[in-house]
Amino acid sequence: xxxxxxxxxxxxxxxxxxxxxxxxxxxxxxxxxxxxxxxxxxxxxxxxxxxxxxxxxxxxxxxxxxxxxxxxxxxxxxxxxxxxxxxxxxxxxxxxxxxxxxxxxxxxxxxxxxxxxxxxxxxxxxxxxxxxxxxxxxxxxxxxxxxxxxxxxxxxxxxxxxxxxxxxxxxxxxxxxxxxxxxxxxxxxxxxxxxxxxxxxxxxxxxxxxxxxxxxxxxxxxxxxxxxxxxxxxxxxxxxxxxxxxxxxxxxxxxxxxxxxxxxxxxxxxxxxxxxxxxxxxxxxxxxxxxxxxxxxxxxx
Numbered sequence: 008x009x010x011x012x013x014x015x016x017x018x019x020x021x022x023x024x025x026x027x028x029x030x031x032x033x034x035x036x037x038x039x040x041x042x043x044x045x046x047x048x049x050x051x052x053x054x055x056x057x058x059x060x061x062x063x064x065x066x067x068x069x070x071x072x073x074x075x076x077x078x079x080x081x082x083x084x085x086x087x088x089x090x091x092x093x094x095x096x097x098x099x100x101x102x103x104x105x106x107x108x109x110x111x112x113x114x115x116x117x118x119x120x121x122x123x124x125x126x127x128x129x130x131x132x133x134x135x136x137x138x139x140x141x142x143x144x145x146x147x148x149x150x151x152x153x154x155x156x157x158x159x160x161x162x163x164x165x166x167x168x169x170x171x172x173x174x175x176x177x178x179x180x181x182x183x184x185x186x187x188x189x190x191x192x193x194x195x196x197x198x199x200x201x202x203x204x205x206x207x208x209x210x211x212x213x214x215x216x217x218x219x220x221x222x223x224x225x226x227x228x229x230x231x232x233x234x235x236x237x238x239x240x241x242x243x244x245x246x247x248x249x250x251x252x253x254x255x256x257x258x259x260x261x262x263x264x265x266x267x268x269x270x271x272x273x274x275x276x277x278x279x280x281x282x283x284x285x286x287x288x289x290x291x292x293x294x295x296x297x298x299x300x301x302x303x304x305x306x307x308x
Contacts, residue, residue, distance in 0.1 A: 010055055013055070013057070014055070014056075014057075017057060020189070021189070022060070022061070022189035022190050022191045023052065023057050023059055024059050024060070024061045024062060024063055024087075024190060025045075025048040025049050025052060025059040025061070025062045025063070025082075025083065026048065026062070026063045026065060027044040027045065027048050027065055028043065028044050028047050028048050028051070029044065030065045031044060031065060031068075032065060032066045032068035032069070033045075033064060033065065033068045033069030033072075033075050034068035034069040034072055034075065035068065038074060038078070041069065041074070041075055041078050042078055045062065045078050045079055045081075045082055046078075046081075046082055048062075049062075049082050049083070059083065060083065060084045060085060060190065060191050061083055061084065061085040061086060061087060061190040061191075062079050062082070062083040062085070062086040062087070062107075063086065063087045063088075063111075064079075064086065064087070064088050067088045067089050067090070070086070070088035070107070070108045071088075071108065076105075076107045076108070079107055080107055083107075084106070084195070085106050085107070085109060085190060085193060085195065086106070086107040086108065086109065087109045087110075087111045087153065087190065088108050088109065088110060088111065089110065089111040089112065089113045089116075089155065090110075090111060090112055090113035090116060090117070090155075091110045091111075091112060092112050092135045092138055092152055093110065093112075093138060093139060093142070093150045093151065093152055094109050094110040094111065094150065094151055094152070094153045094202075095110070095142070095149060095150045096148060096149055096150060096151065096193075096201055096202040096203060096204075097149050097199070097201035097202070097203075106195040106202060109153065109193075109202070110153065111153035111154070111155050112135060112152055112153060112154055112155060113155050114128075114132070114154055114155055114156050114168065115155075115156060115157050115158070115165070115166045115167065115168055116166070117131070118168075119165045119166065125169055125171065125172040125175075128168075128172060129172060129175055129176065129179075132154075132176050132179070133179060135152050135154075136152055136154075136179075136180070136185070138152065139151055139152060148203070148204055151204075153190075156168050156173070159173045188204065191205075192204055192205050193205065
């Protein structure tokens, strides 16, 4: 991407995050190398008039190492790693929230690792974005999915999401009342040690609500899966069942037709909430229930 393209995305409301200078695994670098990758990548963006709030670990490397986290903390407010379906903002007794190890879901990595076609990925996507419901109430959000895509095109590359699939996923969010947020909408509360969705009184941008029960988040950023080599563009999605495509061309055409059928008939919404991780269990469909949240990441150079 060019700087002009990045600035254009920022003007459209995307959040531009830092992802190091060379996409090295920070857990394999000496401390001096970590300092350069983390600090210089921020300075590079500052030189273009962009002040990044958040950082993303290449290959998730170093996101659990104190020395790396301390270096990141010197330059950024938040940092994201992967890969899991939900980022838990607050917990009761069994987990701690670290603002420099926020969990994201690598959409394309899961698609690649499980050889899913577009139809399976769409079904998995719907399952993941709705999985937050059992953790959230009408006025309190405890978990959100942070979604990561690396490349949106029709190249059929490993870390690429087809345009048809991406459009179908966005249509699902739109038609089901989700609101897209960015990492800049997350605020860390020092007193409780929890993350929260910001409001007008916080330092984060306030979320725009389409529905009191639905949230999603979008960030311009790059992430790689721990088991994947470095590429210029990446993306991550979750999947449903193991299916081996018989051929790239045949699979691409089949997925194109399937997604188009869904967009015309909108029949790929869950038949029941219980189809997806027992989300519908003990659910009375009152206003206390909240659908899942999504964080969305796109590529930067």
